Amino acid sequence: MTAAQEPHRIVFLDRDSVIxxxxxxxxxHEWTEYPATAAADAAQRLLDARASIAITNKVPLRAADLDRLPELKLIAVAATGTDIVDLQAARERGIVVSNIRNYAVHTLPEHTFALILALRRQLVAYRADIEAGLWQKSERFCLFGHPISDLAGSRLGLVGYGALGKSVAQIARAFGMEVVVYNRSPVGDEGVTQVSFDEVLETSDVISLHLPLTDKTRNMISAKELIRMKRNALLINTARGGLVDEQALADALRAGVIAGAGFDVLVKEPPPADNPLLNLRLPNFILTPHSAWASAQAMQVLVDQLIDNVEAWQAGSPRNVV
Structure with a gap:
């Protein structure tokens, strides 16, 4: 068998990241998989296997790693975000990078609204009251104390309007919300109004972020943006942690600058113990562990598309190329 006919060697660096x-x-092909891989070990594992195809969900591959991997031809990212890969370095070395698209159009929007509803209905605060025995001691049949607001008639501001933003907008309209969008390209969807970023900040009752993390979007919500939001506003982030200045958000929530926030992502994951949001014990803040994408149905769609991407590349017609 000649070198050109040798089977591709595929290494999945973090197989346990998808169930x-x-x-x-x-x-x-020859298939090798690891439950997880530390960033420092990634290049060596690919080199040992003489991998031509690397599959990674969250294990980074930087320029220095790629320099050690002359046989690598494809990096198949098992996620939508590709900030873990040095894309410019990959292009310079002729390595194709593919990603996963539109697989979480149900699970992530549902999680987004789970956060919105829990905050608007004060579920965390009222559960804490019950655990403290306050309802049991109430003089009436119900317990007040935390203001509840309906979604109907309120304004949802979406920052970013790809497949996920569109799905969130669809759910919002079913709740009777007005939907406004800040997006770089024209929107043109019926029932959605495209507005400036300033208008989203200053007029939305709920702001939900649906953008990739780039140098231009990093910390796009900081202290100066938070102070411009409505006092009763919620900030929801199921996209990327680096979109929001975490210390500024923690300070704003403690000071009552905004009404609440629901986050599924942090700048560093898993988070260090000193993350300013990790130990924020407030009833108006909900943090989930980057699980918005992870329904059983969505993960199966993801891995099916992942292998579709690998097969398309091998057939000479690469798809979902970044």
């Missing part, structure tokens, strides 16, 4: 059944690619 789903993965079919093997329909071409000759």
């Amino acid at each position: 789903a059944t993965i079919r093997k690619p329909a071409f000759a």
